[in-house]
Amino acid sequence: MILTRQALTLLLATSTLTLAAGSEEKPLPKDLPPYGVDRPIPPLNIAQRTLPNGLTVWIVHRPGFPKIASYLAIRGGNAYDPADRQGLTGLMAGLLNEGTTTRTSKQIAEELQAIGGELNAFASPDAVFIHGSCLSNGLPALVNLLADVARHPSFPDKEVELAKANTLQGLLAQEAQPAFKANRAFNAAIFGSHPYRFASLSPEVVKGATPASLKAIHAARFQPNQAVLVISGDLQEAATLKLVTAAFGDWKATGEALPTIRETPATSAHQFLLIPRPGSVQSTLRVGRPAVAATHPDYIPMQLANVILGGSFGSRIVKNIREDKGYTYSPGARATGMQVGGNYMVRADVRTEVTAASLMEIFYEMDRMGTTTVGEVELQSAKRYMGGTYLFQNQMLGALTGTLATYWVNGQKPEALSEFIPKVNAVKAEEVRRIGRTYFAAKDQTVVVVGDEAKAKAELEQFGPVQILKN
């Protein structure tokens, strides 16, 4: 057998950051020692192979810690469901480990427990992910269980009924969460009729689900040539590939090709939407718009701009509305890139009486990203932070494995792992400003608020007309 193996390198920074303060910052303590020299990061070995049936297999050998992580990703997530049944893929994913043609859900749970393992599945808009872990000597059992739940789920009547009943109750429980209501309304407002609007199953879709409808989705989507299997940890490449070939080699592609998802809308309306929540003591704020796909050239510069604006503890929004004003505990911001589009979102939960004041500051900070150029120290610091957190995240087996599977779903190669930080480091201050101008201008943002109807409405009306939504 022939494997293509790559040694991928994660680099931190092209130049060492000095601790010198920029013109925009106060001087640092004179006794503070400088950063040391960055040490090289050992290359990561990734063996790649495509089985004759089309299944892509990536194996990462990382010894020294006695655990294994695995991700099987299959293209076609919730965004590929018919509009009147959106979310059925997620429901199907949740039932994969609830019974196969040869195992009951209890048997699956106990076999996993016996290897110190876990195996769970969920659907993103773009794909279904089945992720697992176990002690390193449980790898053969994990691969077999993974193959069984992926290839031979039986969707037993009783399990489907229970999952439907629990999902319906779970939806009812989630209606009490302000973040759940805010995210659902935000997605709908920025994506319109695009399938990325999906945030949660509706009770009607749950009630209409049957074992047959779940089986049909599974049969249509789960194809070896539409899937990647990533396995990482303290393993032997050759033995692992042999296990994978034995468990997945005779998996046949039988389904139809996936439909193409159209591009997301480029913009959304600048509007103020309020979802009343009786008894709310805070306003749950969402400010944002559609943005770019994970492979768009603006995606990495936007991630960097986000670290500066709201995506880190030292970011401008956190410093402003938390550390200076004390309006909120956990403000944040995130750029999400998916296969055909993405979004940008600033979030904060603030006490009701500072709803307008908080939005003013968020708008100010968003506009400032496009109207002024970020200083060199703040820019370098953000780059270091991105490099460090990327390294931090990918030192965890499960996260590394998931990152690689997501890269594959987005059409990227494992090299994306080693290209990420150099691309971040290459971003210039002017480019950050262009990102600010293009995506962060306050006048282009959709605002969603969940909170006390009367008080929050009065706060929001200071900006313009407010539309009240039911949910």
Next chain:
Amino acid sequence: MRLGLLTIFTLGAALVAGPAAPAKRPSWRLPIEVKTLPNGLTIVVSEDHSLPTVGVSVVYRVGMRLEPKGRTGFAHLFEHMMFQGTPVAPKGVFDRVIQGGGGLNNGSTRYDFTNYIESAPVSALEPILWLEADRLKALDFSPQNLKNQQEVVKEEIRVNVKNQPYGTFWLDLPGAAYSRWENNHDGYGSFEDLDHADLKDVQAFHSTYYTPSNAVLGIAGDVKPTEVFALVEKYFASIPGKPKPALPDLKEPLNTTEIRQVKTDALARVPAVAVGWKMPARGSRDHAPAAVLAELLIGGDASRIYLGLVKGKELLLNASGGLNFPLGGAWDYDGQTLFSLFSLYKPNADADKVLAAIDEVIAAIASQGVTSAELERTKTKMLADFYAGLEIPLSRADALAKAQALWGSAAQLNEIPGLIEGVTADDLKRVAATYLTHPNRTVIDYHTATAKP
């Protein structure tokens, strides 16, 4: 930037795959080196050179239980003040230096300790140690910083408690189950007490509890112990030693009468039940059996409560719980803790039905024990989770510092797999019969505002 080398090679004879079920659990230990400075600061180091990163955790042996009366929530408010700058490094410097070094930082307050953590490329270790030493020396005790963090903490309580359904179950259970103020008060704090906190309180707390002898510094990752000891000495040795503050014994006997409360939650849409039992002291003979029993009862999809009540009787929507849940794990508490569970229950259920079903599960273990297959599987899963909790340098530094602070021995962390191994079916019977009793049980039934009476 350097892209990966592309090589093609042929594999030799394929290796034989292992058996379907592992015959033996893999054993794995952390290297541990400990040193105590003359001023009382203990340093624990664990080296691992697989990636050039480092994790740092400073654990102070003070938590919610030791905060002053009339100052509920103060230990946590104080934790926030630790990020508000010092006379030498004003507000903002701490985050700027750590973030600029590619690092992350955080802090958390628990019943018996408060920890401050950083993870970064190892090139940032020296400035991080300097910053930790600096805030152990003195804080910027300014009224503006205190006022700002009083507001931030109140927002934290709003977002996590007041604006959430069942936001208070983890405060309600100890509040009802324990009788001593130190154990049963609201550690997040009343807004009134938080507002009354003043700078004198902040200064006194720092002076009493934030001392070298009351701290453990854990460092793990791409470091050599001798180099770390030298660096820590450089920045911490000049901090004057003070006597270690007294640690009162706050343990309570098991309860002798069941405590049961009903709360109506205006925000909740689905009813829920929280149940807690007082459990054995950390390090006692019953501790490890209690940990294994908790795992066996509610540790996941193969646990008895999941299989019996979520599946089986279909009374619960979900089942979450554990020893020292939800503020910690089975090994990082001191004194005593609760075995707690929290579940949403379904329209066909009520608290009595749920409790009766849980009683059945417990009675079966207390009377018949468990099979060796179930016990072995449970131990394997616990071991896997224990290792998972030590995967990255940050978790190692934190677990080691906590073990040193709470158990008095960082090396104890490597003994935990052995403690799990040693638990027998008879231990489980005994612990189930001793602790998981009606008189020792506290139940809080959360009704929705519109629920049946």
